[in-house]
Amino acid sequence: MTVVSLETNKLANYINGEWVDIRNAALVLNPATRETIVEVPLSDASSVDHAVSAAKKAQKDWALVPAPQRAEVLYQVGYLMKERKERLSQLLTMENGKVLEEARGEVQEGIDMAFYMAGEGRRLFGQTTPAELNDKFAMSQRSPVGVVGIITPWNFPIAIATWKSFPAIVSGNAVIWKPATETPIMAHELAKIFEEAGLPKGLLNVVFGAGSTVGDAMVQHQDIRVISFTGSDVTGRTIASECGKQLKKVSLEMGGKNAVIVMDDADLDLAVEGILWSAFGTSGQRCTACSRVIVHEKVKETLEERLLAAMEKLTIGNGLDESNKVGPIINKAGMDKIKEYMEIGREEGAKLLAGGYVLNEGEHGKGNYFAPTLFSDATSDMRIAQEEIFGPVVSLISVPNFEEAIEVNNGVTFGLSSSIFTSDVNRVFKAQRDLDTGIVYVNAGTTGAEIHLPFGGTKGTGNGHRDSGVQALDVFTEWKAIYVDYSGKLQRAQIDVD
Numbered sequence: 331m332t333v334v335s336l337e338t339n340k341l342a343n344y345i346n347g348e349w350v351d352i353r354n355a356a357l358v359l360n361p362a363t364r365e366t367i368v369e370v371p372l373s374d375a376s377s378v379d380h381a382v383s384a385a386k387k388a389q390k391d392w393a394l395v396p397a398p399q400r401a402e403v404l405y406q407v408g409y410l411m412k413e414r415k416e417r418l419s420q421l422l423t424m425e426n427g428k429v430l431e432e433a434r435g436e437v438q439e440g441i442d443m444a445f446y447m448a449g450e451g452r453r454l455f456g457q458t459t460p461a462e463l464n465d466k467f468a469m470s471q472r473s474p475v476g477v478v479g480i481i482t483p484w485n486f487p488i489a490i491a492t493w494k495s496f497p498a499i500v501s502g503n504a505v506i507w508k509p510a511t512e513t514p515i516m517a518h519e520l521a522k523i524f525e526e527a528g529l530p531k532g533l534l535n536v537v538f539g540a541g542s543t544v545g546d547a548m549v550q551h552q553d554i555r556v557i558s559f560t561g562s563d564v565t566g567r568t569i570a571s572e573c574g575k576q577l578k579k580v581s582l583e584m585g586g587k588n589a590v591i592v593m594d595d596a597d598l599d600l601a602v603e604g605i606l607w608s609a610f611g612t613s614g615q616r617c618t619a620c621s622r623v624i625v626h627e628k629v630k631e632t633l634e635e636r637l638l639a640a641m642e643k644l645t646i647g648n649g650l651d652e653s654n655k656v657g658p659i660i661n662k663a664g665m666d667k668i669k670e671y672m673e674i675g676r677e678e679g680a681k682l683l684a685g686g687y688v689l690n691e692g693e694h695g696k697g698n699y700f701a702p703t704l705f706s707d708a709t710s711d712m713r714i715a716q717e718e719i720f721g722p723v724v725s726l727i728s729v730p731n732f733e734e735a736i737e738v739n740n741g742v743t744f745g746l747s748s749s750i751f752t753s754d755v756n757r758v759f760k761a762q763r764d765l766d767t768g769i770v771y772v773n774a775g776t777t778g779a780e781i782h783l784p785f786g787g788t789k790g791t792g793n794g795h796r797d798s799g800v801q802a803l804d805v806f807t808e809w810k811a812i813y814v815d816y817s818g819k820l821q822r823a824q825i826d827v828d
């Protein structure tokens with residue numbers, strides 16, 4: 331395999347169609363090797379101001395471009411992403427660490443989103459409805475909001491940006507995007523693709539920098555009318571309260587504490603495969619990662635044995651080596667957090683069946699690797715069963731029946747994803763009704779969302795909005811109700827009705 335490289339060793343902001351150099355910079359490290367890949371600008375609030383003034387100007391014209399023509403740019407973006415899929419995937423593995431197979435999956439998600447949202451250029455459906463009065467016409471339509479801000483995390487550096495920026499652009503907005511400082515390369519590559527696809531200048535602006543400066547400046551900026559954020563619970567709550575003060579629309583997608591339920595009538599081999607993929611894929615650093623297994627007590631021992639046997643076969647290492655199935659942890663802070671939860675789990679009395687340690691022998695010593703970890707005999711109230719660890723760590727909780735499994739699943743503050751393995755059709759339908767999460771899987775793990783369905787969660791995972799699917803359009807548009815009276819006289823709703 332030929333490994334691709336970046337043609338620059340320092341990235342630049344992309345503002346008003348120009349590449350703007352910023353003096354201050356931070357190093358971006360490959361988590362598999364801790365080698366420097368590139369430098370990323372550390373901008374300040376003045377770059378946000380610059381981007382917003384360009385965006386405001388550009389958006390006025392863009393809103394008047396017919397949506398099917400706006401969509402043409404997204405088709406081009408989709409074709410270019412397709413053409414560059416391997417390059418993007420390898421760069422994604424280098425900056426984020428996820429294994430190449432998963433990186434290709436993430437890039438594909440972006441490609442799918444481009445074509446899906448380009449199709450919205452010919453839909454963007456509103457409603458026509460009957461009116462109460464004679465000779466009167468009523469309809470609703472979507473209007474762009476104006477300048478929107480998107481703030482994205484490092485764990486899906488391209489897919490999440492496409493979930494947000496593509497619906498925003500097709501519906502006539504201009505975008506200011508602050509990517510995570512850990513993973514700026516996908517933002518650089520996507521900006522280049524938009525530029526080549528012919529997006530008029532000022533409509534997509536990438537401002538690199540820390541959340542506490544650039545992100546905060548976006549949240550505070552009066553002319554950014556929407557913030558669409560994906561990231562941690564703590565940051566999301568801060569952003570929500572700041573946006574609340576300004577009555578600014580905010581869409582939040584935050585953490586998860588997702589569970590796989592395994593019933594006594596489940597296909598256990600299939601359940602093991604589902605757990606393995608959703609718990610240890612991306613080293614557990616997915617918002618939908620499985621971090622709890624709720625197992626019927628009758629099959630607990632057998633499931634444990636089979637899971638341990640399967641975990642032993644996991645190959646861990648640099649994601650560019652396609653024989654590896656589990657890659658590194660993003661950075662030292664991520665490693666420290668996982669290590670801390672090992673102590674917490676032990677102190678709480680959970681039984682450590684596998685893993686629980688840093689891998690630092692040989693090649694592993696050069697990167698941030700943590701052994702896939704399984705705690706058993708956990709109880710629902712333990713912190714390891716309640717809090718997001720964001721690493722390759724699973725806690726097994728046994729339950730006596732279906733009803734308790736649902737209760738344990740729902741007994742956390744988050745509500746992103748859940749799954750049940752069972753062969754009982756009645757349980758399937760009761761589970762999909764009663765599991766209090768935004769995403770439910772049956773006989774599959776907790777990960778693997780498709781872009782044409784809404785993505786997001788209940789309770790502490792967010793604030794009721796959704797990414798992807800047509801539902802994403804609601805974040806980036808305002809509904810306008812329009813009444814046309816062609817009676818030639820004043821007709822009063824609710825009053826001139828017999």
Ligand code: NAP
Pocket residue numbers: 481482483484485486508509510511512539540541542544545546549560561562563564565566568569583584585586616617618718720746785786787791
């Ligand atoms: P994070 O620390 O909250 O960072 C997310 C983004 O917010 C980054 O771009 C960050 O910038 C920025 N930021 C930080 N402080 C800010 C502030 N005060 N104002 C504005 N922006 C600020 O989260 P993360 O560690 O990158 O991501 C992991 C989290 O994301 C997990 O909790 C995971 O569950 C969640 N996630 C949720 C979903 C979902 O759809 N529900 C999907 C993926 C991930 P810098 O880092 O550059 O400073």
